[in-house]
Amino acid sequence: NAGVTQTPKFRVLKTGQSMTLLCAQDMNHEYMYWYRQDPGMGLRLIHYSVGEGTTAKGEVPDGYNVSRLKKQNFLLGLESAAPSQTSVYFCASSSPGLFSSTDTQYFGPGTRLTVL
C-alpha cells in the first residue's frame, strides 16, 4: 500500500496564479483532511471531508477550495495565490473510528508551496 500520497512535492507560484494539489489514499478511508504547517504555528486545518461528495470548512479555509469527487482523492485548490499561502501543505486520511484504540490519521509527505 502506498498510504497517502501528495502531488506535487514542490511548487513555486507567482501571486495571482492558480493551482491544484492532489491527495490520494489507498486505505479506503472515509475521512480526509488538508492542513497547512507554518513555522511556530503547528498544523491548522483548512478543509476536510467526511465522505465522497462532501466537504467542510476547517480553521483556516479562506482562499482555498476543495473537492472530493472520488473517495480516494481529495483536491485542494488555490484560485488566486497570495504570498500568505506560502506554506507546507499536508493531506491526511482516517477511518470514522479515529478515536478508537487502533486508528489514527495517516499523513502524506507534504507539498512545499512558495508564492512569490
Add this chain to the structure above:
Amino acid sequence: AQSVTQLGSHVSVSEGALVLLRCNYSSSVPPYLFWYVQYPNQGLQLLLKYTSAATLVKGINGFEAEFKKSETSFHLTKPSAHMSDAAEYFCAVGSGGNNRLAFGKGNQVVVIP
C-alpha cells in the same frame, strides 16, 4: 472548542538524558489525546494516543505519556534520548463529536551528543 498548549518551541536534551515534552489540553468533554512525531521533510507519524483505556500510554520508540485529568496534562517522556529522536513533536486533541484534531504548535527537539 478543544485546544492544546505546548510550551517551549525548541527543546535541547543531551544524549542519554530524559526527554520531557509538556502538553496541556482544554476540552469540555473527555478528550482523546495524541502525540505525533515529524522527522525532517516528512509527514507526521503517530507516537501514541490516549482513548481512556489506560492513563499511562506506551508508544513507539520508547516513548510514553501519562494522562492526568486533574492537571489537564498529557506529557510525553522517554527515559534516555537517542540522536535519532531529533525531530518535531506535536500534541493534538480530538473529541468524539467529530473526527477533527487540534494540534499544538510543536516542540523541536535537538539532541546534543
